[in-house]
Amino acid sequence: MRIHRFHGGLKLEGRRKAALAHPIRGCALPPRLTIPLIRRDKIVGPVVALGERVLRGQCIGEVPGFAHVHATTSGIVCAIEPHDVANASVVRAPCVMIDADGDDNWSRLPTIDNWHETTREFLLARIHDAGIAGLGGAAFPAGIKLTVPVGTLIVNGAECEPGISCDHALLIERAYEVVQGAAVLARIVDAERTIIATEDSMTRAFEALQNALSEHPFDGAVLAQVPTRYPQGGERQLIETLTGAEVPAGGLPQEVGVLCHNVGTAAAAWRAAAHGEAQTSRIVSVTGAGVAHPGNYEVRFGTPIAWLIEQAGGYTPQAARLLVGGPLMGLALSHDEVPIDATCNAIQVLDGIETKPPAPEVPCIRCGECARVCPAQLLPQQLFGYLTREDWPRVQEHALDACIECGCCALVCPSQIPLVAWYRWGKSELREQARQHVEADAARERYEARNARLQRERSMRDTRRATNLSAIESAPTSTDEESAAPSISKSEVLAAIARSRAKRKARLRAERDERDDDGAAS
């Protein structure tokens, strides 16, 4: 297979050795789990009641057509209330809290043993029912991406950022699940070709995949090694590397006949099909100099980060900053009483050296280093200039929306400008403007429609008055019978007025009766 190259990017130090030195470890069951009822930016409605006994894998929240949320251990629902979450769009979200009973009893869906022959609709329904969320970092419901058939399925094993090795660890130990899961996903979307991609530095993962694929080969499956270059794990960059195709601006990979899923998602899909397991846990890399035993841990959703850190030996004295995700795109947390969810690919505890404040920010000198490393081929220096001047038409002309917020530009900037923060602000500002624009348009339309109606009514009134007037004027002067004929006699007018009065009275009475009835009924 021809390996293409994406524009820009950076060679970054992997920082994965410490975590990969040990096999994946389990994380003990915490006494209480806090399961966020949020998928992406959608709040999920709870379907359990306070005090209800739940089993692991039991559905506790759902949005029709979106991914379901499941209990991640057996126990009793002790609270449903807002709690701090690790989410990019909200700080607090409603959560279901479960007091664990310690038995960890499962409620499994029926297993699908002959999934090779099962219809794709049935498999897709299983992905939905098992609440499979993408484990690449965004936790997008996997089922939604699987509804359209595509030519090429890419199973993404390229790690996202330095310090994150959850996919690597998964592939080393459970390549079999990933390969089987890839086959399940390929069957659902009817893919002709399935590429399982790893970075060329992930040799152990690649070997494990080779073994697994030779034991369980399926049609169209190939392995690919891509250069280790940040942000290779980015969906658009990986698609470009493997196929040479670019996903159109504002479009989806399906438009170029490609679908991309994370290796962890594939493994979860297979467990859902073969074992009937809902997605209740993920592998989380716990790394950084601020944590005693770095490693990859299998963690139930809802486990507090504080508990996980305790399982990983606790904080070291150097601990200075807590991050969810990587050092470039991650989310800094102010405290550790936040539950793990599907988006948490890593928990990094950085030390004082890594978090030392950068040199003071100085003006942009347009050196263009940022443009050289930008995977979206943007001109970050120009965008920055236009954003500081709030020149929105130019910001849009320079395609701010194509920014993937990978952070390469800010990392190489010699003036230490926090460029990504500017772009995030610019994007939210543009979204807000678009929203206001829509509202203003609607208001203008209403206003114009009202004016048009008033105008119409006025002109109708005017013409009516004009015809009446001309009728009155012409009546006494006209002498011939033809023009006198349409004129109405006074008695006829009085009769008409009396009729309309009677009609109105009848209507008012009927309405009053109706109201009284309603009042009596309530």
Add this chain to the structure above:
Amino acid sequence: MGDVLIALIPGVIAQVWYFGFGVLVQIALAIVFAIIFEAAMLRARGCPQMPFIADLSAPVTAVLFALCIPAWTLWWIACVAMFAAIVFAKQLYGGLGRNIFNPAMAGYVVVLIAFPLALARWPAPAPLAAHTLDFGDTLHAIFSGHLPMNMSWDTLAQATPLDTVKIEAARGYTLAEIRNNPVFGDFGGKGWEWIANWYALGGLYLLWRRVIHWQVPVALLGATILLTVPAWIVDPDVNPLPLQHVFSGGLMLAAFFIATDPVTGATTPRGRLVFGAGVAALTLAIRRWGAYPDGVAFAVLLMNACVPLLDRITKPRVYGYGRRHHD
């Protein structure tokens, strides 16, 4: 910016070798004035002194200006030039990063237009000089404007190679005849061409350190040669050798140190190519048809004015806009 100063060292040594200690005096004067004006303007604008004075951008402007003027220029000319460069061209536009015009060239052009005679008095380079000034005499000449008793400007100064071409061609001599003049070396002027070589060496250092991008020097030097070769082939009597253009005047300094200024140059890769080629074309046009022997400074300023337009029309295609298909 520190790298730029380091890269200038070989060229500065060569220029001192050929034109004497006056070069160093001019550099020192320009740096002192530049820092004074920079500090005063930062204070007036209410900006902190520290990160800005330490960024060395004012000294770089000063050194580049000082290298463009004759070694015995009167002291206050550097003062006027730095006032124009730092106060007007740089700080009044908003300081580092906001200036549209290259400050060093703006300062140079102001004094070039205001004091043409003073800036035309180039000393003869060392191998051709009948007399040279020692350090004391140099200082005396720069600060008082007077030469030692037994000397006059006529004995010390000499027409530059570019002046010679302009004057002699106007008199109707062919280039072959003009080049018999002892001021010419292998390609450009004697001395001048070696200084240009040392600047090119510094430029390669900047490329290696990735302080500058390759597009501007390649486009500038490439366009100079491409534009002059046809004319030279057609009529070598009137049109100088392409390499004579490259090694004359300020072209080499501009190619690596002046037109490569990121703030006032184009910021897109293709824009930088157009910018470099534009500087070359305008320089050649001014040398050929203009009133001034060299035109690099004017060319750089004119192209600076085109930068916003260049950046917009050479915007690279953004990922996902205008698609590339499967192969």
